[in-house]
Amino acid sequence: MPELPEVENVVRTLSSSIRANAEILDFIFYRPDLRWKFPKKEMTLLRGQAIQTIQRRAKYILINFKDDTLISHLGMTGKWTYYHELDQKKFNPEKHDHLLIVFKSREVLVYSDPRRFGFIDVVSQDQLEKYFAHIGIEPMEQISESMIQKFKNLDRPIKTALMDQSFVVGIGNIYACEALFQSHVNPKKSCKKISVAGFKNIFKNVQSILSSAIEMGGSSISDYVDVQGAKGSFQNQFQVYGREGKACTRCDTKIKRVVQAGRSTFYCPSCQK
């Protein structure tokens, strides 16, 4: 489901939904795990604590309490849904509802995730920096010359490099394809063969596509919705993603699908060089 724009919209709608200083009453678990076991003990210690802020880092959702942060990753199909008022005792979970966060205010957050690639972690604030030490910089930040040099030294296709979260975070399969189309760059092109100016152009396009996608509420392909249930509309702007066999919007050539590192890549074989 979620790349950076979708996670950003989940964070924004979470922040605007949950009232300030909402205090946790309890967690209700409908299974012991998602991708990994729920850290039940650490989560339970958050009972009685109030949410201070909610932020995004890469594709992670950070719910900050006084000393600890609850980290949620949505994997491919994870979803948080907000209920203004809900009696958890009468709540009848659907098949893929795995966790409830119940607030003293009677507000409730439901976590659902059919494929269960998502996960939940609790990390103390002084461990947060360490937790994210191995991931790359935010894509909306200025991309430094030294970062571009790192990319230039990679002996791999630009598309898989863009999706590698250890350099620049947040770019997933959709936005990697779309940004390379916008940049007229073939996704199979080796990083070694792209100039500094070429990389600057690619990251400029990454930034503009991500910000438009955020503005449009993200991309809803089959099931992405924000915590209020609203769909995004950036899927209507796709130039290549999911358009195999259809005409290129620039040159009319048929859009091609290939597999790179196990993921589908869509591109125009004629105007992406």
Place this chain on the structure above:
DNA sequence: CTGAAGACCTGCCTGC
């Protein structure tokens, strides 16, 4: 060390 493939899961769609 690097980069690609495999694994993790369920649901949905296509084609036989």
Place this chain on the structure above:
DNA sequence: TGCAGGCAGGTCTTCA
């Protein structure tokens, strides 16, 4: 109608 196969927004682990 049923069933096998392929595909899906991500990331961690394994292997070459």
